[in-house]
Structures are given as structure tokens and as C-alpha cells.
Amino acid sequence: MSRLLDVNNLKVNFKTYGGEVKAVRDVSFHVDKGEVVAIVGESGSGKSVTVQTIMGLIPMPPGIIKGGSIKFQGKEILGVSKRELRKVKGSKIGMIFQDPMTSLNPTMIVGKQIAEGIIAHQKLSKKEAKIKAIEMLKLVGIPNAEERYNQYPHEFSGGMRQRAMIAIALACNPELLIADEPTTALDVTIQAQVLELMKDIQKKTDTAIILITHDLGVVAETAQRVIVMYGGMMVESGTVYELFENPRHPYTWGLLNSIPDVDGPEKKKLIPIEGSPPDLFAPPKGCPFAPRCKFAMDICVEEMPGNFEIGEGHLAKCWLNDERAPKVEQVFASEEEKAIAVGSEK
Amino acid sequence: MYIVKRFITMLVTIWVIASLTFLIMKLIPGDPFASDADVLPEEVVENMRAKYNLDEPIPVQYVLYLKNLVMLDLGPSIQSETRTVNDLLADGFPASATLGIQAIVVALIFGLLLGIIAALNHNKFLDYASMIFAIVGISVPSFILAPLLINFFAVKWGILPVASWGSFQHSVLPTLALAVTPLAVVARFMRSSMLEVMNQNYIKTADAKGLSSFKIVVSHGIRNAILPVVSFIGPLFVALITGTFVIEKIFAIPGIGKYFVDSIFNRDYPVIMGTTVFFSTILVVTLFLIDISYRFIDPRIKLTSKGD
Numbered sequence: 001m002s003r004l005l006d007v008n009n010l011k012v013n014f015k016t017y018g019g020e021v022k023a024v025r026d027v028s029f030h031v032d033k034g035e036v037v038a039i040v041g042e043s044g045s046g047k048s049v050t051v052q053t054i055m056g057l058i059p060m061p062p063g064i065i066k067g068g069s070i071k072f073q074g075k076e077i078l079g080v081s082k083r084e085l086r087k088v089k090g091s092k093i094g095m096i097f098q099d100p101m102t103s104l105n106p107t108m109i110v111g112k113q114i115a116e117g118i119i120a121h122q123k124l125s126k127k128e129a130k131i132k133a134i135e136m137l138k139l140v141g142i143p144n145a146e147e148r149y150n151q152y153p154h155e156f157s158g159g160m161r162q163r164a165m166i167a168i169a170l171a172c173n174p175e176l177l178i179a180d181e182p183t184t185a186l187d188v189t190i191q192a193q194v195l196e197l198m199k200d201i202q203k204k205t206d207t208a209i210i211l212i213t214h215d216l217g218v219v220a221e222t223a224q225r226v227i228v229m230y231g232g233m234m235v236e237s238g239t240v241y242e243l244f245e246n247p248r249h250p251y252t253w254g255l256l257n258s259i260p261d262v263d264g265p266e267k268k269k270l271i272p273i274e275g276s277p278p279d280l281f282a283p284p285k286g287c288p289f290a291p292r293c294k295f296a297m298d299i300c301v302e303e304m305p306g307n308f309e310i311g312e313g314h315l316a317k318c319w320l321n322d323e324r325a326p327k328v329e330q331v332f333a334s335e336e337e338k339a340i341a342v343g344s345e346k
Numbered sequence: 347m348y349i350v351k352r353f354i355t356m357l358v359t360i361w362v363i364a365s366l367t368f369l370i371m372k373l374i375p376g377d378p379f380a381s382d383a384d385v386l387p388e389e390v391v392e393n394m395r396a397k398y399n400l401d402e403p404i405p406v407q408y409v410l411y412l413k414n415l416v417m418l419d420l421g422p423s424i425q426s427e428t429r430t431v432n433d434l435l436a437d438g439f440p441a442s443a444t445l446g447i448q449a450i451v452v453a454l455i456f457g458l459l460l461g462i463i464a465a466l467n468h469n470k471f472l473d474y475a476s477m478i479f480a481i482v483g484i485s486v487p488s489f490i491l492a493p494l495l496i497n498f499f500a501v502k503w504g505i506l507p508v509a510s511w512g513s514f515q516h517s518v519l520p521t522l523a524l525a526v527t528p529l530a531v532v533a534r535f536m537r538s539s540m541l542e543v544m545n546q547n548y549i550k551t552a553d554a555k556g557l558s559s560f561k562i563v564v565s566h567g568i569r570n571a572i573l574p575v576v577s578f579i580g581p582l583f584v585a586l587i588t589g590t591f592v593i594e595k596i597f598a599i600p601g602i603g604k605y606f607v608d609s610i611f612n613r614d615y616p617v618i619m620g621t622t623v624f625f626s627t628i629l630v631v632t633l634f635l636i637d638i639s640y641r642f643i644d645p646r647i648k649l650t651s652k653g654d
Contacts, residue, residue, distance in 0.1 A: 154646050
């Protein structure tokens with residue numbers, strides 16, 4: 001597989017009155033052609049900032065790129081001119097946002113919002129762009145596409161608007177689609193439809209996808225690789241299989257423990273991750289998760305752990321993976337059993 | 347259907363304004379001949395009162411007044427014996443309206459431009475410069491600005507006439523003097539509206555499409571930002587075209603601005619009534635037109651009689 005996107009040591013800060021917020025601290029990951037990569041993590045962990053930096057959507061100021069590189073198809077796109085970046089965004093990378101209710105311009109017909117991206121990137125006349133836009137509406141499963149072309153966003157339902165957003169993002173047949181929590185604002189039934197649509201299109205067009213989500217169920221179903229982010233850092237990454245079967249970071253354990261299991265034979269108590277996320281104005285010098293971590297050792301507070309390579313492409317930023325650390329994976333496994341036991345007692 | 351309903355409401359509004367003006371005027375003690383009563387014989391004053399129907403009971407006067415109003419006859423002016431209120435307005439309105447329209451065009455073009463430039467350069471030099479200009483524009487009264495303009499452009503440099511009315515050159519200075527305050531107000535409105543719009547998610551969507559900054563501002567920013575400004579253009583427009591006492595006085599422009607003030611001092615009932623009704627009619631009609639124009643600017647607004 002060839003490398004499509006390569007993010008290395010990305011650091012993004014935001015200047016505020018209270019000081020500089022270190023929103024993204026040294027994030028590296030890559031996306032291969034046709035691959036679905038999920039980024040998970042709680043609110044404020046830097047997921048959105050990371051992908052918006054790729055698209056050059058971070059307003060500067062207050063945003064400041066502190067370092068790193070983003071290579072798309074081998075070409076650096078971080079810090080290039082707006083004009084240079086415009087050749088990539090919208091045409092080679094498309095993006096879908098979280099809230100379809102506010103992501104479409106309320107005073108412009110939906111069709112035109114799809115067509116204008118096509119006109120900007122491809123040498124097409126308005127008429128040809130319109131034909132292409134109607135085609136896109138059909139592709140994303142909007143019935144009466146010709147009629148819908150001339151309607152305004154307020155005449156669309158939430159799910160339809162997200163479909164329209166997908167049509168906008170895919171209008172120029174991009175190599176990479178960035179979906180920033182595309183289903184968070186939708187009803188559960190609509191969520192499933194939209195995800196199904198994205199999977200379907202991914203199969204048809206072989207577009208790579210970066211999927212940001214809170215929903216580990218969605219991750220398991222759609223992604224090939226997962227990146228877990230916490231406190232502006234990537235704490236664990238690996239294939240979906242590796243990460244669900246052999247998680248090596250206590251935060252990932254916490255995430256996996258907090259998935260409700262509705263199908264299981266026994267009632268299982270949900271285990272929350274106690275505490276609150278780190279203060280990104282003055283992040284701790286050690287592991288950002290240490291204050292909330294049950295297994296934290298002295299070194300965790302003192303020194304930032306490196307990326308321990310667990311297996312092929314499986315990295316974990318946690319001291320527990322040092323050979324000198326106590327083996328605690330068993331503890332995680334037994335916790336899970338204990339939780340089941342607690343649930344069944346009630 | 348909505349338009350018909352809205353039109354009827356408009357007529358009712360004008361009737362209410364006319365009636366209230368009539369009532370308030372009658373509540374003020376005295377009449378146009380109160381000062382003459384001391385020097386003239388009683389019979390003469392009686393005769394004059396009778397001529398203008400002021401001797402009739404108030405309800406009768408009211409009915410007479412409404413009857414004339416429906417026929418678009420605003421009655422004779424008491425002050426100038428030979429002219430009717432219709433004449434006064436017909437003579438003065440063209441000058442006032444020309445001046446007002448020129449001023450509003452200047453205020454809108456430069457105000458919107460200034461507001462947009464300020465918003466796009468948020469917290470940078472151009473933003474501060476435009477807003478300092480706007481604050482000065484709002485706080486400096488026109489009776490200070492007008493003499494200043496006259497002093498430089500007419501007296502010192504001699505490129506424009508000092509005062510009076512006639513050619514386009516005559517209208518330049520009063521237009522500027524009149525436009526500065528509304529220009530500043532429009533600029534401030536547009537700036538805050540534009541700032542809000544440029545932070546909306548759909549602007550991010552447009553950016554992610556790879557559109558040029560110019561395209562984003564023009565086709566996604568301005569149209570949404572201008573909505574709140576439109577609602578405030580109506581009253582501003584009416585205030586400017588119906589003449590301004592101060593500017594017309596300073597530049598000796600034969601507009602209708604002076605009648606608003608003079609008629610009250612002279613207790614010239616028909617002129618007070620006439621100017622008030624004239625002003626409110628234009629205001630109500632303008633608001634009506636603006637309401638309809640919303641339909642074309644904001645597709646979410648539908649002209650239906652129901653609220654939903």
C-alpha cells in the first residue's frame with residue numbers, strides 16, 4: 001500500500017488570554033491509500049485540531065503551528081501558501097463536519113453548494129457542474145435529486161444535510177475523506193444510515209477515510225487502524241484487531257471498559273474513567289494520563305514515556321510497557337471479570 | 347395573502363398615527379391664533395377660527411380632517427396663507443429626497459465596505475482604524491461637521507459651493523455631512539454581523555471546499571451578514587429622505603426639514619399633521635417593502651400569514 005498522508009511530530013498551540021493552550025503535542029500518524037483510520041479520544045484531546053490543521057482550517061491567530069510536518073502524497077502541505085493548499089483541499093481531501101445543521105450555508109441552494117466546489121477545482125462549466133452535483137446527490141442517496149438541487153438547507157432533514165455534506169466532500173473524487181464526528185449530531189437510526197453510506201462509498205471509490213468518533217462500536221465496524229488520543233497526544237495506535245484484543249495503555253483500557261454491553265448475557269456495570277482531562281495550559285511534564293491512572297508509577301509523573309512498539313505497527317505511549325514495569329495486563333483482564341461479577345450480583 | 351394582510355395592517359397603522367397626532371395636538375393648550383388674540387379684535391379672531399374650522403367641536407374637526415386625509419388633501423397652511431400643505435411638501439420633498447437618497451447610497455456603500463474590511467482584519471490595524479473612524483463619525487454632530495466641511499472644501503480650497511441648492515456640486519457637501527453618521531452606524535453593524543458569520547460552520551465548509559477567500563467572503567459571508575443590517579436600513583432611509591432640519595438649515599436647502607420644527611412653534615395644525623402623516627406613511631411603506639425584500643435575501647423566511 002502506498003502512503004497517502006504522513007503526519008509527523010505535529011504541534012499546535014492556541015494563544016488565549018489565559019496563556020497558550022497546547023492543543024496538539026507531538027502527534028505522528030499516517031494514512032495509506034484506501035485505508036480507514038479512526039481517531040478516538042475524549043473531547044479536548046486534540047482530534048479535531050489535528051485534522052483541521054491538515055485542512056488548514058485552524059484560524060491563525062489564535063492558532064500557532066509549533067512544529068511538525070504534514071505530507072500528502074509525498075508533498076509537504078503544512079505551512080504552504082493558501083493558494084497552494086487550495087489545490088489539495090476540496091479536490092484531493094474532502095471533509096465532513098460534526099454538525100450538519102450549521103455546516104451548510106442557509107441562504108444558498110444545496111445544489112450550488114456542491115457545484116461551487118466542482119467549479120473551483122475542475123475545468124467545468126456551470127451546466128456541467130450542475131449535472132455532476134445532481135449525480136453526487138444521487139450517489140449519496142437523496143431521492144428526487146433534480147428537485148433537491150434547488151432546495152435550501154432548511155428544507156432538508158438532519159440526515160439529508162449530512163448526506164449533502166458528504167456529497168460536497170466527495171464532489172471532486174478526493175483521495176482522502178476526513179470525517180470529523182460525522183454522526184454525533186444525528187439520531188441513532190440516521191447514524192447507522194450515514195455510516196453505511198460512507199462505508200459503501202469507501203468500497204466503491206477506494207477513498208481513504210480518517211474517521212473521528214467517540215463510538216468504539218463504529219471503530220470496530222469500519223476502521224482498519226485506530227489512533228487513541230489523550231491530552232493532545234497519541235497514546236496508543238494499532239490495527240483495530242490489535243487494539244481491541246491487546247490494548248496496552250490504561251486509557252485504552254478505560255475506553256474499552258466504558259462501552260455498554262447490551263448483548264452480553266450478564267448485566268455489566270459501566271466503569272467510568274475517574275478524574276478530568278489534563279490542563280493543557282500547563283500540561284504535566286510526565287504522562288498526561290498519570291493523574292487518572294490506577295497503575296501510575298513514580299516515573300509516570302516524572303518523565304514522558306516514549307512510544308513502545310508492542311507489535312507490527314502497534315505503539316503505546318506508556319511506561320507499563322517497559323520491561324522493568326510490573327505486568328498489569330492481567331489486572332485489566334481481572335477488572336473486567338470483576339465488573340461482570342459486580343453486575344450479576346445486583 | 348400575507349401581503350394583503352400586511353397592507354391592511356399598514357393602513358391601520360397610518361390611521362392610528364394620524365389620530366394620535368390629532369389628539370395630542372388638541373391636548374396642547376392654545377391654538378394658532380392664541381398670540382393674535384391679544385392684539386386683534388375678538389370678532390376677527392373668531393372669523394379666522396371659523397375659516398379653519400377650529401370653532402367646531404373636536405369630534406367634528408376630527409371627522410373633517412380624516413375625510414380630507416382620505417382624499418390626500420392635507421389642508422391649507424395657516425402660516426402661509428396662499429399655500430396648502432400639499433404645496434409645501436411637493437416643493438420641498440424633491441430636494442430633501444435627493445439629498446437623503448444620495449446620503450444613504452454613500453452611507454451604505456462605504457459603511458458596508460468599511461464594516462467588511464474591519465471584520466476581515468479583526469483586531470488588526472485596519473479594524474482599529476475603521477472603528478476609530480466609526481466612533482468619531484457617530485460622536486461628531488452634523489452641525490460641527492457641516493461647517494468644517496464648508497470651511498475646507500468651500501472657503502479654503504474653493505472646490506465646492508458654500509451653500510444653496512441646484513446643481514450636483516451643491517449637493518456634495520450636505521450629502522457628506524448627512525452621510526457620515528449613518529455610514530459609521532452601518533459600518534459598526536456590518537462589522538459585528540460579519541464577524542459572527544465568518545465564525546459559522548458553513549464558512550469552514552466553504553473553506554474546506556478549497557474556495558478562494560474572496561469567493562468565501564462574497565458568496566457565503568456577505569449575504570448572511572447583511573440580514574441584520576437590512577432591518578435597520580428602513581428607518582434610517584426614511585429619516586434621511588424626509589429631510590433634516592440642521593443640514594438643510596446650514597446649507598440653505600429648500601427641503602421639508604424645516605417644516606417639522608417651524609410648524610410646531612407656529613402651532614400650524616395642518617402642517618404638523620401633514621408632515622407627521624407624510625413621515626409615518628413613508629416609514630410604514632418602507633418597512634413594508636423591507637419585510638417583502640427579506641423573502642429574497644433569506645430563503646428561510648416565507649411570506650405566509652401563519653407564523654410557521
